[in-house]
Amino acid sequence: MFSIEVKNIIKAYGNRAAVNNVSFDVNQGEIFGLIGPNGAGKTTTIRMMMDIIKPDSGEIKVMGEKLNDGSKNKIGYLPEERGLYKKMSVMDTIIYFASLKGVDKVLARKRGEEMLKRADLLPHQNKRIEELSRGMGQIIQVIITTIHEPDLIILDEPFSGLDPVNTQLLKDIIRELKNRGKTIIMSTHLMNDIEELCDRLLMINKGRAVLYGSVAEVKSKYRNNAVLVEAEGDLGAIEGVTGIVPHNGALELKLDANTTPQMVLERLVKKGIVINRFELSMPSLTEIFIKVVGDEHE
Amino acid sequence: MNKTMLLIKHEFINTVRRKAFVILTLAFPVIALLGLLAAQVIPSMLTPATTIEKVGYVDKVGIFTQGLTEYKTELVPYADETGAKTELTDKKIKEYFVIGQDYLSSGLVQRYTLASEIAPSSTVQTVIRDFLLNNLLKGNSEEIITRAKSPLNISSTTLTTAGTPAARQGGFSAFILPYIFSILLMMAIFTSSGYLLQGLGEEKENRVMEILLSSVSPRQLLAGKILGLGAAGLMQIIVWLVSANFLVKIAAASFGNILGSLQIGPEFIILAIIYFVLGYLLMAVIMAGMGSISPTAREGQQMSALVTIPVAIPIYFMAIIMEHPENPFVKVLTFFPITAPITVIVRLGLSEIPLWELLVSISILILSIWGLFVLTTKLFRTYLLMYGKRPDLKEIIRSFKEA
Numbered sequence: 001m002f003s004i005e006v007k008n009i010i011k012a013y014g015n016r017a018a019v020n021n022v023s024f025d026v027n028q029g030e031i032f033g034l035i036g037p038n039g040a041g042k043t044t045t046i047r048m049m050m051d052i053i054k055p056d057s058g059e060i061k062v063m064g065e066k067l068n069d070g071s072k073n074k075i076g077y078l079p080e081e082r083g084l085y086k087k088m089s090v091m092d093t094i095i096y097f098a099s100l101k102g103v104d105k106v107l108a109r110k111r112g113e114e115m116l117k118r119a120d121l122l123p124h125q126n127k128r129i130e131e132l133s134r135g136m137g138q139i140i141q142v143i144i145t146t147i148h149e150p151d152l153i154i155l156d157e158p159f160s161g162l163d164p165v166n167t168q169l170l171k172d173i174i175r176e177l178k179n180r181g182k183t184i185i186m187s188t189h190l191m192n193d194i195e196e197l198c199d200r201l202l203m204i205n206k207g208r209a210v211l212y213g214s215v216a217e218v219k220s221k222y223r224n225n226a227v228l229v230e231a232e233g234d235l236g237a238i239e240g241v242t243g244i245v246p247h248n249g250a251l252e253l254k255l256d257a258n259t260t261p262q263m264v265l266e267r268l269v270k271k272g273i274v275i276n277r278f279e280l281s282m283p284s285l286t287e288i289f290i291k292v293v294g295d296e297h298e
Numbered sequence: 299m300n301k302t303m304l305l306i307k308h309e310f311i312n313t314v315r316r317k318a319f320v321i322l323t324l325a326f327p328v329i330a331l332l333g334l335l336a337a338q339v340i341p342s343m344l345t346p347a348t349t350i351e352k353v354g355y356v357d358k359v360g361i362f363t364q365g366l367t368e369y370k371t372e373l374v375p376y377a378d379e380t381g382a383k384t385e386l387t388d389k390k391i392k393e394y395f396v397i398g399q400d401y402l403s404s405g406l407v408q409r410y411t412l413a414s415e416i417a418p419s420s421t422v423q424t425v426i427r428d429f430l431l432n433n434l435l436k437g438n439s440e441e442i443i444t445r446a447k448s449p450l451n452i453s454s455t456t457l458t459t460a461g462t463p464a465a466r467q468g469g470f471s472a473f474i475l476p477y478i479f480s481i482l483l484m485m486a487i488f489t490s491s492g493y494l495l496q497g498l499g500e501e502k503e504n505r506v507m508e509i510l511l512s513s514v515s516p517r518q519l520l521a522g523k524i525l526g527l528g529a530a531g532l533m534q535i536i537v538w539l540v541s542a543n544f545l546v547k548i549a550a551a552s553f554g555n556i557l558g559s560l561q562i563g564p565e566f567i568i569l570a571i572i573y574f575v576l577g578y579l580l581m582a583v584i585m586a587g588m589g590s591i592s593p594t595a596r597e598g599q600q601m602s603a604l605v606t607i608p609v610a611i612p613i614y615f616m617a618i619i620m621e622h623p624e625n626p627f628v629k630v631l632t633f634f635p636i637t638a639p640i641t642v643i644v645r646l647g648l649s650e651i652p653l654w655e656l657l658v659s660i661s662i663l664i665l666s667i668w669g670l671f672v673l674t675t676k677l678f679r680t681y682l683l684m685y686g687k688r689p690d691l692k693e694i695i696r697s698f699k700e701a
Binding site for chain 2: 084096
C-alpha cells in the first residue's frame with residue numbers, strides 16, 4: 001500500500017496555477033523528497049495533502065483513504081513557517097499538541113521528557129517558548145511533530161534556520177524514524193539534503209512535476225557521458241574523448257556518442273597509463289536541479 | 299477527551315490566566331466597593347466644624363428679629379452696614395448679609411464674604427432661607443413653618459390598566475442597574491470577542507494555525523475557540539453579577555433613602571446571562587469571520603470596529619428607549635441581532651418586555667448565530683492561510699457559492 005497517493009491535483013490562485021496536474025505516490029517506509037525552487041508549489045502541495053486547503057481538482061489518498069480525523073492522528077506535520085504559543089511553557093506546549101493528536105497527558109509528558117533529553121533541552125522544559133532561541137524552538141516543533149508516533153511525517157523545509165549541530169541532530173532523528181518504519185516526506189530546496197537522506201524524489205517547478213523517481217534513477221537519467229580519471233603522467237590524445245577538463249583534482253573526460261566508459265578504460269590501459277581512480281561522472285542533484293530549472297526558464 | 303473539548307479548555311485556561319482579563323474582572327467589583335466605602339467614609343470626614351460660626355446681618359426692612367441657633371451658626375444683627383463691614387474685616391464674623399428695603403418685592407439679599415467662592419455653600423443658603431422663613435411666617439404654628447421649609451415629598455405609583463400597582467415601578471433605582479449592566483455586558487462581549495480576534499490573528503501570524511489544522515478540522519477549531527473564550531466571558535459576567543448582588547445589599551443598607559429598594563431579580567440575572575451568551579456568540583462568530591479574512595491581527599481589529607460600533611447603538615439612543623419603549627424604532631433595536639442584547643438589558647429596568655418580543659428577539663439571535671457560524675467556517679477554511687492577502691468582496695461571494 002502507498003502511504004500517499006496524489007492524482008492529478010490542480011490548485012489555482014486567481015489565474016496562476018500554483019500546482020498544475022501533479023501526481024505521485026509515496027511508498028511506505030521511505031524518505032521521499034519534494035524539491036523545487038522557491039515558489040514552485042511545494043508548500044501548496046503539502047497543504048493539500050494535509051487537507052488544509054482543498055485542490056481545485058484531483059484526488060489525494062492518505063494511507064488508502066481520504067484524510068479524516070482518524071488518519072490525522074497518524075500524521076505528523078511540520079509547517080514551513082514555524083510558530084508556537086509564545087507564552088506557554090515548553091512542556092505544556094508539547095502536552096497540548098500531543099493531546100490534540102489523541103495522546104494522553106501522562107504518556108505525552110513521558111515521551112516529551114525523553115525527546116527533550118535527547119535534544120539536550122530537558123533543562124528548558126519549564127521555560128516559555130519566547131525564551132528559547134529560534135533553533136531550539138524549531139527542535140521543539142520537531143518533537144511536537146513526532147510525539148504521537150505518527151506513521152507518516154511531513155516536514156516542510158525542516159532544515160531552514162538550523163545551525164550545523166541541530167541540522168545533524170535532525171538528520172539523525174529522520175534516519176532513526178525511517179529505521180523504525182516511518183514514512184517521511186520532506187520538502188527542501190537544498191539538494192544535498194535530498195542526496196544524503198532521500199530514497200525517491202519529486203521535483204516541481206512552476207507547479208509542474210519535472211522529475212520523479214529514485215535518486216539513483218534521476219541521477220543516471222541526467223548522467224553526463226563522461227568519466228572521471230586520476231592517473232599518473234600525461235594522458236595524451238585518446239580516441240573517442242572530445243575534451244578533458246580538470247574536476248576536483250581529477251580529470252573529466254567527455255566522451256563522444258559512440259564511446260562507452262568501458263572502451264575508454266581499455267584504451268587507457270592499453271596505453272600503459274597508471275590509473276589511480278576511474279569512475280563514471282555523475283551530476284550532483286544540484287547540477288540536475290539547475291539544469292532542469294534553467295531549461296524550463298528558457 | 300474530545301478534540302473540541304481540548305480546544306475549549308485550552309482557550310479558557312489561557313484567557314483566564316491573562317493578567318488583563320483578571321484585572322478587568324476584578325476591577326468592577328473592587329472599584330464599586332471602594333466607591334461605596336468612600337461614600338461612607340468621606341462625609342464623616344467632612345462633618346461641619348464644632349465651633350459656632352458667626353454670621354452678621356443688617357435688616358433694612360425691620361421685620362427680621364427672630365434669630366436662629368441651628369446649623370452651628372449664630373446670627374448677629376447690626377444696625378448698619380459700616381459696623382458689619384468693620385467686624386468682617388477684623389474677622390470677628392465670617393460673613394454678613396444685607397436684607398434690602400425692597401426685599402418683600404424683590405427678594406434680594408446682598409451677601410459679603412472675605413473668601414471667594416463658586417457659589418454660596420448649601421449650609422449658608424439653608425441658614426439664610428430658614429431665618430427668612432422663620433420671620434416671614436411668624437405667628438404660624440411650628441408645624442406649618444416646618445412644612446413650608448420642605449413642602450414637597452413626592453412618591454409615585456405606576457398602576458396597571460386593571461388599577462392594581464404594576465410589578466415594575468420604574469424610577470432611578472430600577473434604571474440604574476440595567477444601565478450599569480448594559481455597559482458591563484458590552485465590555486464583557488467586547489473583551490472576549492476581542493480576545494478571539496486577537497488569538498486568531500496571532501495564530502495566523504505565528505503559523506500555529508497550520509499545526510492546529512493538521513490535527514483538527516476548521517469547524518472544531520472555530521467552535522473550540524468560540525466556546526472556550528465564551529466560557530471565560532461568562533465566568534466574568536457571573537463574577538460581576540454575583541458581586542453586584544452583594545454590593546447592592548451594602549449600598550441599600552447605607553443609602554436606602556437615595557436608592558430605594560435596589561434589587562437584582564432572578565429574572566434579570568437569567569436574561570442578562572442569556573443575552574450575554576447570545577450577544578457574545580454573535581460577536582464571536584462575526585469576529586472570527588473578520589479574523590479569517592484579514593491578514594494581520596491589527597487589520598482585523600480595525601475591521602471589527604464596523605460591528606462593535608453598532609453594538610453600542612442602544613446606548614446612544616438610551617433616552618428614546620427609556621422614554622418611548624413603545625416606539626417602533628425600539629422594537630427594531632430589540633429584534634436586530636447586533637443591538638438586541640444591550641437594548642433588552644436597558645429596557646428590562648423600565649417596563650415589562652412582552653414575552654413574545656423576548657422570544658422573537660432570542661430566536662432571531664440564535665438563527666443569525668447559526669447562519670453566520672456556517673458561513674464563517676467556510677470563510678475560515680478558504681482564507682485562513684492566505685497570508686498577507688485580503689480577498690476582495692467578489693472572491694468572498696464566490697467562495698460562499700462554491701462552499
